[in-house]
Every structure is written in structure tokens, then in C-alpha cells.
Amino acid sequence: MRCFYSQDFELKLPSGHPFPMEKFRISKDMLLDGGILKPEEIIEVKVADGHLLKSVHETDYIDRIYSGLLDRKEQIQLGLPLSPQLYTRSATEVEATRQTCHAALTEGVAVCLAGGTHHAFREHGEGYCVFNDVAVAIRDLQAKQPGIKVMVVDTDAHQGNGTAAILGGDPRVFTYSIHVGKNYPTRKVASSLDVETVRYVEGEMYLKQLFHTLAGALDSFAPDLVIWIAGADNHRNDRFGQMHLSVKDLQRRDDVLLRAFIRNHVPVAVLYGGGYNRQAEFTAKIHRNTVATAKKLAATYRGL
Secondary structure, eight states, rough: OOOOOOGGOOOOTTTTOOSSHHHHHHHHHHHHHHHHSSSGEEEEOOOOOOHHTTSSOOOHHHHHHHHOOHHHHHHHHHHHHOOOHHHHHHHHHHHHHHHHHHHHHSEEEEESSSSOTTTTSSSSOBTBBOOOHHHHHHHHHHHHHHHOOOEEOOOOOSHHHHHOOOOOOHTEEEEEEEEESSOOOOSSOOOOOEEEEEETEEEHHHHHHHHHHHHHHHHOOOSEEEEOOOOOOOOOTTTTTEEEBBBHHHHHHHHHHHHHHHHHHHHEEEEEOOOOBBTTTHHHHHHHHHHHHHHHHHHHHHOO
């Protein structure tokens, strides 16, 4: 199973910043040290070509990110400090997701050891999301296979408003998001199917909502590819997720979803999504667990 990564994912942030940039490196090291992944399974990626970004984002916005020219309001909305590395970090993440999707189509299961920047809109970024990696990857797939049907399954604790805004109205794309209804983002954009949970939803209730609603969507849409934004911010100790799932709940989520995709012969590209756990390395551990489940089940896909 191929996993796509870059050391450029880790952007230096001011002390005390809530985004755990180190999670990408730490989760990758956990996967290697634990023998879950072999070094040759981790593919280093470089910056996405500019024309790919322009397939989704306005040229003026891309240029202002590159040049560090966002105004104060835009910087606050984005939540990340401007630096020469911000463009590189964000465009590299886009390329990792793009390559993950192509690998999933040929191999059944592939993982981006980052990704899921679902709050990025065409003309601005929000909530630590600069460029919308999922939307760019889908437009790239469509350029090569115009009729391909892609389902975005977003189980991050927050609604994927940017993804819904960019991809809305495209009959070849189905966007599914299960999230806390009264939580960030305050401006939600209708997905193909939005499933709202109550604040601090317990694991059993959450999993019932997820499994019931997603099963129907999969059956009705019949995708050629699923892009799954897993999310680690559903954990009960997350600072921003406002859900109350345990590690076992999250592992069950991962196992049931991946088995469902594989059982239906649907290739799946797995992305990290968000996570802001109060324990320093716990977010990385949750991401590691998701990748471990994907690795375990990837062989099952090939065996069907």
C-alpha cells in the first residue's frame, strides 16, 4: 500500500499555535517504527503544478498566498501565519492527495499522510486550509476520465464547507459530511448529504448515524472512487471537535468504513483530516491507527 508524504508538510508555527504541524512527521515515524509501513511504501512528493491549483482556485488568491499578501482579516480567517513556506507546504499537500487518488484507482487503497483541507474555498482559505486538495484532485481525475464518479466521505468533526461550495452542482461528485451541527464552521454550505450530530455525541449514537446514512448514499450513488477524509478530531479529548468518541470507537469507524468500501470493490483514497488533541502526540496516534487499519485491509481488496 503506497502512502504519500513530504517533509514540507511540517510548517514552523509560533509557540502555542493550536495546529499540531508535527503530527505528520510523528505519525509517519510511528508507522515506520512500528513496522506498519516499510520505507519503500512512503512516496515523497513535490509541489503541485500551478495549473492544477488554477483548476479550482482563483489566480489572484494563489498569487497572494505565494507572495504573502493576504490582508489582516484574511490571515485571521485562515488561521496560519504568512511565510514563504506556506505556499510550498499547501501545494505539496495538494500534490500528495492527487497522487493518492491515482494510486487508489490502480491499487484499491492508498493513503495521503496529510490532506483533507476541506475549508478552503475558490477565493479564500479558512480554518487552517489554504488550497482544497480534494477538489483539485477531483478536477485532475475528471480531466483524464470525464465520466468518473467520485464520492467524498468526510468524517472529520467539522463540515467540509469549502469542498461543498466548490463541487456543488457537479452530478459526477457526491459530497457526504457527518459533523457536529452547532460547531465550526459557522458558515456551512450544503453538501450532497449532510448528517448533523449533537454536541458531544457518544460513540454508539455517532456510529449508528454514520453507518446508516452512508450505506444508503453508497448504494444510490455507486462511486468509482471514494476520497475519505477520516478526521482525528472526533476523539473525546480533542480541543475543537466537540464529539465524545473513544479510541475504540474511532477504530471501529475505520474498520467498518474501509471494509464497506472494499466489499463493494470501491477504491479508496484515505486522507488525515483534522485533529487537535489535548495530549501532544495523541492526534498522530489516531492517524497512525487509521493508516494501520487501511494497511491491514488493503490486501483484502486485492484478494476479492
